[in-house]
Amino acid sequence: MNVTIQIPDYLQAEFEQRARERYGEVGPARALQEAIALWLETVAERDGLKAERALNNQVYRWLKSDLEREYQGKYVVIAHGALQGVGDTLEQVAGLAPEARHRLVFRVGEAPPHRRERLWQMQRS
Amino acid sequence: MANAEKLICWDSQDIFAIGVRLKTPGGHSHADTEEPVELDTGYGGDVLVPWEVYVDLDLYGWEYPEEHWSVGVSVSGEKFEMPLSRGVLVVPGLGCEFDVRIDTFEGNEQFLIGRGFIRRHKILLDGPGSRVCFFAEAD
Numbered sequence: 001m002n003v004t005i006q007i008p009d010y011l012q013a014e015f016e017q018r019a020r021e022r023y024g025e026v027g028p029a030r031a032l033q034e035a036i037a038l039w040l041e042t043v044a045e046r047d048g049l050k051a052e053r054a055l056n057n058q059v060y061r062w063l064k065s066d067l068e069r070e071y072q073g074k075y076v077v078i079a080h081g082a083l084q085g086v087g088d089t090l091e092q093v094a095g096l097a098p099e100a101r102h103r104l105v106f107r108v109g110e111a112p113p114h115r116r117e118r119l120w121q122m123q124r125s
Numbered sequence: 126m127a128n129a130e131k132l133i134c135w136d137s138q139d140i141f142a143i144g145v146r147l148k149t150p151g152g153h154s155h156a157d158t159e160e161p162v163e164l165d166t167g168y169g170g171d172v173l174v175p176w177e178v179y180v181d182l183d184l185y186g187w188e189y190p191e192e193h194w195s196v197g198v199s200v201s202g203e204k205f206e207m208p209l210s211r212g213v214l215v216v217p218g219l220g221c222e223f224d225v226r227i228d229t230f231e232g233n234e235q236f237l238i239g240r241g242f243i244r245r246h247k248i249l250l251d252g253p254g255s256r257v258c259f260f261a262e263a264d
Contacts, residue, residue, distance in 0.1 A: 049185060060190045090211075094150055102185045105150075105211065106193075112209060112226055113241075115169045115195035119230075 045101075052102040055081040060104055071108045079103040133218045134251075134258040135161065141250050141257045143238065146215040147174065147182070147227075155182055159217045160236075164248065164257065168239035170195065171225040172214060175236055179229040184210040189226070197230050205230050214242070219261045 007015075019027030056078050063083060067076060077084040079097035087093040090105070097103055135143050142161035148154040155178055162172075174184075187210040195207045212227045225242060247260035 053185070053188070053191075057191045061192075090150055098151075098186075100186065103188065104190055105187050106189050112189060112193045113169075113195075114193065117169060117195055117197045117207065117228075119168075119197045119199060 049101050052080075052100070056102055056104050059083070067108045073107065073109055075105070075107050077103055077105050130247075130260045130262060132249075132258045133216075133261055134256045135218070137251075137255055137257045143216065143248075143257055143259060144218055145238070146217060147172065147178070148213045148215060149182055149184065149187055150211055150213060150224075151187075153182055154215075159215075162236050162238050164239075164243060164250070165237040166240055166243065168237050169241060170228045170239045171241035172212070173228045173233065173235060173237040173239060176229050176231055176233045178236065179208070179210070179227070182212075184208075184212065184227060184229075187211050195228060214238075216259070219259060221261065 015031070016028050019031035021027070023030045059078055059081050063078070071086050074086045074088060075090050075093045076086050077093045077096040079100035079102065084096040084103075085093050090107075093105065140161075140163045142163045144159035145162050146154060146156055146159050155174075165173075174182075179185075185208075189209045189211070191206070194209045197205045197207050199205070207228045207230045210227050212225055214223045214225045215221075216223070223242070223245075249258040249260070251258060
């Protein structure tokens with residue numbers, strides 16, 4: 001595939017120089033391929049994480065009333081789309097499903113204040 | 126008998142900041158040394174972290190359910206969700222750690238300590254003295 005892209009001069013100069021230092025004459029093309037592969041990997045990981053987060057929150061909504069009835073004040077972990085365990089302290093449940101990319105870790109009945117933040121000075125990219 | 130208090134101070138030439146280190150409840154730290162983090166009474170939460178810090182610390186693994194997340198509103202009126210997780214704010218100068226709730230949003234680059242944390246502590250903004258002081262209970 002042949003693609004023409006326009007990037008700022010300063011970025012192009014540094015990119016070409018560093019890529020050639022590392023890989024020789026074919027450096028820029030090779031570095032660009034690596035960058036695309038890395039981006040695709042990052043996006044896939046992020047999408048996976050978002051899917052896992054959505055699943056865990058769905059399970060939370062299904063379990064919420066049961067948890068509030070049976071485990072008021074206890075600490076709970078939901079991961080991999082399932083309740084992983086319940087404990088009296090955060091320490092007791094902190095180690096559950098450590099391999100999960102996303103976990104919900106909360107105390108049943110704890111309700112952090114729901115705020116509406118006016119983030120005037122903050123920049124969003 | 127009431128506990129005595131000691132005063133721990135940080136120099137503050139421009140912004141009002143205290144030296145902290147953020148870590149997960151599991152002990153994974155954001156940095157080895159403390160860094161100055163601005164106190165911002167315009168932000169209502171405990172701690173707002175840059176998106177990159179949230180990702181690097183794997184705070185996804187300590188999240189509250191989405192129903193507890195706050196909503197951010199930008200200057201243009203755009204609304205966006207603010208993921209919320211739990212963490213620990215270490216204040217090495219005090220030798221203390223505090224459980225905190227951590228907000229972020231995609232693209233955020235600011236690291237702030239807000240009213241949620243400030244309201245639980247006695248903190249002096251000493252403008253003429255160019256310092257911020259934290260009143261801590263003495264041992």
